[in-house]
Amino acid sequence: MSERVRMGTNRRTFLTGTGVAATVGLAGCIGDLVGSDDDDVIDMVLNPAEGGVDMSEQYAQFFQYVEDEADITVDYSEAESYTATVAAIENEQAELADISPTGVVAAPDSMDILGMRIQHGAAVYFSTIVTTPDSPIDELSDIEEDHDVHLADQLSVSGGLYPLMMLHEGGLDVGDAPDGSPEDFEVSYSDHDTALNQLFEREDVVAAGTGAFVSSEYLSEDQMSDDFMEHSAEVDNLDTGDEELQLLAVSDPIPRAPIVARSNWDDPVVEEIEEALLEAEEEDLVDEDAEDPLWFTGVEEATIEDYEPIEDAMDTLDLAFEDVADE
Numbered sequence: 001m002s003e004r005v006r007m008g009t010n011r012r013t014f015l016t017g018t019g020v021a022a023t024v025g026l027a028g029c030i031g032d033l034v035g036s037d038d039d040d041v042i043d044m045v046l047n048p049a050e051g052g053v054d055m056s057e058q059y060a061q062f063f064q065y066v067e068d069e070a071d072i073t074v075d076y077s078e079a080e081s082y083t084a085t086v087a088a089i090e091n092e093q094a095e096l097a098d099i100s101p102t103g104v105v106a107a108p109d110s111m112d113i114l115g116m117r118i119q120h121g122a123a124v125y126f127s128t129i130v131t132t133p134d135s136p137i138d139e140l141s142d143i144e145e146d147h148d149v150h151l152a153d154q155l156s157v158s159g160g161l162y163p164l165m166m167l168h169e170g171g172l173d174v175g176d177a178p179d180g181s182p183e184d185f186e187v188s189y190s191d192h193d194t195a196l197n198q199l200f201e202r203e204d205v206v207a208a209g210t211g212a213f214v215s216s217e218y219l220s221e222d223q224m225s226d227d228f229m230e231h232s233a234e235v236d237n238l239d240t241g242d243e244e245l246q247l248l249a250v251s252d253p254i255p256r257a258p259i260v261a262r263s264n265w266d267d268p269v270v271e272e273i274e275e276a277l278l279e280a281e282e283e284d285l286v287d288e289d290a291e292d293p294l295w296f297t298g299v300e301e302a303t304i305e306d307y308e309p310i311e312d313a314m315d316t317l318d319l320a321f322e323d324v325a326d327e
Contacts, residue, residue, distance in 0.1 A: 040071075040072055040073055041072070041073045041074075041075055042070075042072045042073070042074050042075070042095050042096060042269070042273075043074075043075050043076075043077070043093070043094040043095055043096070044074050044075070044076045044077075044094060044095065044096040044097065044098070045076070045077050045078075045079050045084075045085050045088040045089070045093070045094040045096075045097045045098070046059070046076055046077070046078050046079065046085070046097070046098040047078075047079060047082055047085050047098055047099060047100055047103075047257075048078055048079055048080060048081060048082070049078065053292045054291070054292065055076075055078055056076075057287075057290050057291065057292065058290060058292045058293070058294050058295075059076065059294060060287065060290070061284075061285060061286065061287040061290075061294065062285045062286075062294055063076065065276070065280060065284045065285060066273060066276055066277070069272065069273075069275075069276035070269055070272040070273045070276055071272075072269060072273075074096075077094070082099075082100050082102065082103060082155055083106075085097055085098075085099050085100070085103055086099065086103045086106045086107050086110075089107065089110050089111050089260065089262050090107050090110045092262060092264070094262065095261060095262050095265045095267075095270075096114075096259065096260070096261055096262075096273070097111070097259070097260050097261075097262075098257070098259055099111070099257060099258060099259070099260050100155075100157070100257050101157055101254070101255055101256070101257055101258070101307055101310045102155065102157060102161075102310060102314075103260075104258060104260070104304065104307045104310070105307060105310050105311055105314060108304055109263065110262065110263055110264075111260035111261065111262060111263050112260060112261050112262075112263045112270075113258045113259075113260050113302050113303060113304060113306075114258070114259045114260060114261055114270075114273065114274045114277055114278075114299070115258065115259055115274065115277050115278055115299035115300055115301060115302055116255060116256055116257075116258050116299065116300055116301075116302035116306060117256050117257055117258065117259065117296035117298070117299055118256060118296060118297060118298045118299065118300050119233045119256065119295060119296050119297055120233045120297055121233065121297075121298075122231060122232060122233035122256075123255065123256055123300055123302075124231050124232075124253035124254055124255055124256060125158060125211060125212065125213065125232065125233065125234075125253075125254050125256055126158070126211070126212040126227075126228055126232055126234070126250055126251050126253065126254060127157070127158040127159065127162035127163055127166070127209065127210070127211055127212065127250070127251040127254060128209070128210060128211070128212050128215045128216075128219070128247060128248075128249065128250050128251070129149075129163050129166055129167070129207055129208070129209045129247075129248040129249040130196075130199065130207065130208055130210075130215050130218070130219070130245040130246060130247055130248060131199070131206055131207045131208075131245065131246050131248055132199065132200070132245060132246065133244055133245070133246050135206055135207075135246065136206070137206050137207060137248065138246075139170070139248060140166070140167055140170030140171065140172060140207075140248055140249060141170055141171045141172070143167075143172060143184065143185050143206060143207060144184070144185065145183075145184060145185060145186075146186070146204075147185050147186065147204070147206040147207075148185070148186040148187070148188055148202070148204045148205045148206065149163075149167070149185050149186070149187050149188075149205070149206065149207045149208070149209065150187075150188045150189075150190065150194075150195040150198040150199060150202075150205045150207075150208045150209070151163050151164070151178075151187060151188070151189050151190075151195055151208070151209040151210075152189065152190065152191050152192045152194075152195050152209065152210055152211070153189060153190070153191060154178040154179070154189050155178075156191075156192070156211075157254055157310065157313075158192075158210070158211035158212070158213075158251070158254055159191070159192050159195065159209060159210050159211055160178050160189065160209070161178070161310075161313050161314070161317065161319075162209075162251045162254060162313060163209025163210075163249075164177050164178060164209075164317055165251075165313045165316045165317060166209075166249040166251060167182075167185075167209075168316060168317065169316070170248075170249065172184040172185060174317065177317075178317075188205075192210040192211050192213070192214045193214055195208040195209065195210050196208050196210055196214055196215060196218075199245075200243065207248060212228070212232060212234045212250070213233075213234055213237075215245065216232075216234035216235075216237040216238050217237050217238070217239070217240045217241035218241045218243050218244060218245035219238055219239065219245055219247055220238060220239045220244075221235075221238050221239065223246075223247040223250075224238070224247070224250060225250050227252060227253055228250055231253055252309065253309070254309060254310075255302070255306050255307055255309060255310065256296070258302055258307075259277060259299060261273070261274075277299040278299055278300065278301060280298060280299060281298070282297040282298060285297065285298070
């Protein structure tokens with residue numbers, strides 16, 4: 001099992017509310033609800049889907065593979081929020097979780113990382129801040145108080161936390177964002193696609209912060225960092241769109257989301273599950289004929305240390321997640 005290291009907690013609370021251990025909020029179960037007494041049934045909680053994806057179809061082949069390899073039955077529940085996923089692990093209502101990188105930081109002592117998900121060979125991804133070619137913004141420091149920067153969800157790593165960190169490092173005062181207002185600019189939140197569309201459609205939006213998986217098609221190779229060109233799964237997507245954007249900033253590599261096991265789950269089958277995940281090939285996990293194929297194509301070894309970049313981003317913004325609650 002992966003070694004666990006406790007992360008620091010001396011930061012302000014991000015989107016404070018009921019706290020991660022309050023209510024779980026699970027929906028969309030297959031079979032029994034979490035907490036089954038059947039030793040052969042393993043309960044797994046998934047982060048909520050985006051864009052109306054049918055997770056029962058998207059994960060069907062993944063579940064079948066794990067069940068066959070470990071000789072178990074997987075009952076899954078879709079959480080109503082990212083924090084509910086963490087709560088399910090903390091409250092011993094699930095043995096496994098598809099969890100966000102921020103979830104690892106939220107409760108590192110409650111989970112063991114079985115592996116980091118990869119997409120087309122890439123275990124990291126990237127955040128970008130972009131503007132239009134005719135924009136008066138040539139660098140982040142050109143953004144002013146009356147300018148609107150549109151970001152993805154406040155809890156998104158590549159569309160919220162990392163863009164805010166890059167804005168901060170670019171010399172702007174981000175104030176109490178993401179759970180408050182910046183001092184040096186206006187900010188709006190939505191999702192990755194909407195943030196980019198707002199940049200295209202609204203004159204008052206001078207920049208958009210999104211994951212490179214939506215912005216890369218509007219960017220060219222000569223704009224990107226060496227890290228991006230070496231490690232990003234989006235390299236082949238560069239300069240394939242019908243519009244052109246100007247890159248203002250690209251992040252350092254961001255670790256992809258892990259699959260975790262409850263740390264106090266004492267069952268030899270967890271080793272079998274971990275081995276199955278690490279040995280899985282793309283065809284084992286992904287049904288290419290599905291309407292929404294599984295987004296990750298493999299799993300590789302990882303430890304809590306791999307998620308230190310998330311911790312660093314939170315430190316930069318003076319954020320803490322132990323009391324995080326989605327609004």
